[in-house]
Amino acid sequence: MKKIAVLVSGGGTNLQALIDAERDGIIKNGKITLVISSRPGVYALERAEKAGIKSIVLERKKYALQADFDADLLNALKEHDIDLVVLAGFLTILGDTIISEYKNRIINVHPSLIPSFCGKGFYGLKVHEAALSRGVKLTGATVHLVNEIADGGPILMQRAVEVMEDDTPETLQKRVMRECEHVLLPLAVSKFCEDKITVKGNIAVINP
16 A cells, blocks of 8 residues: 655645545546645645645745755655655745655646646746636646756646537636546545556556
């Protein structure tokens, strides 16, 4: 049974999707044992408490140096014997130390079809604002492994939804979360925990 840490910064809807998926048996051979938040007082921490999951707050803004934040984060992950790190709305960029230590063991969900509307500066509503501004007809979400390039790691899964004429960034965000992120992320986590992911260079293959 692989131990999973979920890193959050806000409301935790993707965390809830993972909690529900674990409860419903969608996530096989994995268990969420730790939630780490980069902000205090966020609702994701309440979700963790309700589910009986231990939580830790590492408040990013209290760290002057990225290296110090990374060191405390890495210590927490190792202390709890974490096998897989899942970024679920985590608004802090991980440093090279964490990425190297957990190479191909960090999963992120991004609210666009990578390589569109991704990389530095593209997060939250900004992604959906950019999609609407560009006039795309399809958007969606991507689950990928994390490497040193923001949103540049091997892609695991993608799913698309139509963009409606009357969409706002808020309505588009909700639809992408509900129909894409909340579906794909638990599936990708399960595939990792079942040892069904093979990485060759920057290409990830999900084995049957």
